[in-house]
Amino acid sequence: GESVGLHLPTLSVQEGDNSIINCAYSNSASDYFIWYKQESGKGPQFIIDIRSNMDKRQGQRVTVLLNKTVKHLSLQIAATQPGDSAVYFCAEIENYGQNFVFGPGTRLSVLP
Amino acid sequence: DSGVTQTPKHLITATGQRVTLRCSPRSGDLSVYWYQQSLDQGLQFLIHYYNGEERAKGNILERFSAQQFPDLHSELNLSSLELGDSALYFCASSVDGTGETQYFGPGTRLLVL
Numbered sequence: 001g002e003s004v005g006l007h008l009p010t011l012s013v014q015e016g017d018n019s020i021i022n023c024a025y026s027n028s029a030s031d032y033f034i035w036y037k038q039e040s041g042k043g044p045q046f047i048i049d050i051r052s053n054m055d056k057r058q059g060q061r062v063t064v065l066l067n068k069t070v071k072h073l074s075l076q077i078a079a080t081q082p083g084d085s086a087v088y089f090c091a092e093i094e095n096y097g098q099n100f101v102f103g104p105g106t107r108l109s110v111l112p
Numbered sequence: 113d114s115g116v117t118q119t120p121k122h123l124i125t126a127t128g129q130r131v132t133l134r135c136s137p138r139s140g141d142l143s144v145y146w147y148q149q150s151l152d153q154g155l156q157f158l159i160h161y162y163n164g165e166e167r168a169k170g171n172i173l174e175r176f177s178a179q180q181f182p183d184l185h186s187e188l189n190l191s192s193l194e195l196g197d198s199a200l201y202f203c204a205s206s207v208d209g210t211g212e213t214q215y216f217g218p219g220t221r222l223l224v225l
Contacts, residue, residue, distance in 0.1 A: 043216030046213060089155060097160070097168060099170055100170065101157070105155075
């Protein structure tokens with residue numbers, strides 16, 4: 001099947017700075033995208049989602065941007081905090097829930 | 113706490129054996145999804161059940177099977193286990209069958225020796 005990939009496997013940011021985590025997807029027919037956060041020893045936690053008919057969606061301190069032209073998804077975290085340290089996965093849902101494809105993940109490390 | 117429970121938390125078994133992993137979805141959720149997370153393959157979608165019926169299949173091996181019961185809990189059966197089946201197995205649940213807004217359980221760590 002087609003895959004979702006991440007450009008940066010690790011990202012270190014200073015506490016208080018903004019973080020940007022990127023993701024490239026390959027299935028232009030995917031209709032829904034999700035960002036998950038996974039802390040050590042825990043299951044993935046839903047952060048924010050976006051439908052394919054949108055290009056931006058904002059949550060609390062997080063923003064997801066979708067660029068369908070270049071098949072790119074990004075997660076922006078404002079004022080990054082130590083508690084944001086985790087692995088972040090992008091995921092795409094294909095064919096209205098027939099398949100779920102996850103990226104390999106990016107580890108975000110917040111420096112004091 | 114997502115509200116999704118999985119048992120057991122850890123499982124150690126031998127090659128060739130069969131195990132059953134259990135998942136209870138959040139109250140009110142009708143869908144259960146199973147995923148495998150390994151170091152070399154990442155998170156892989158296995159199968160999705162909605163209200164007792166299989167809705168979608170992903171990269172699930174023929175040695176693996178699942179079902180969702182009338183009370184909506186689900187079991188993932190893994191048989192003829194191989195060393196490569198060692199992984200974290202997650203289930204997730206969602207309120208409907210679209211696959212959106214899934215809540216993941218804490219996972220079952222399976223080690224096949």
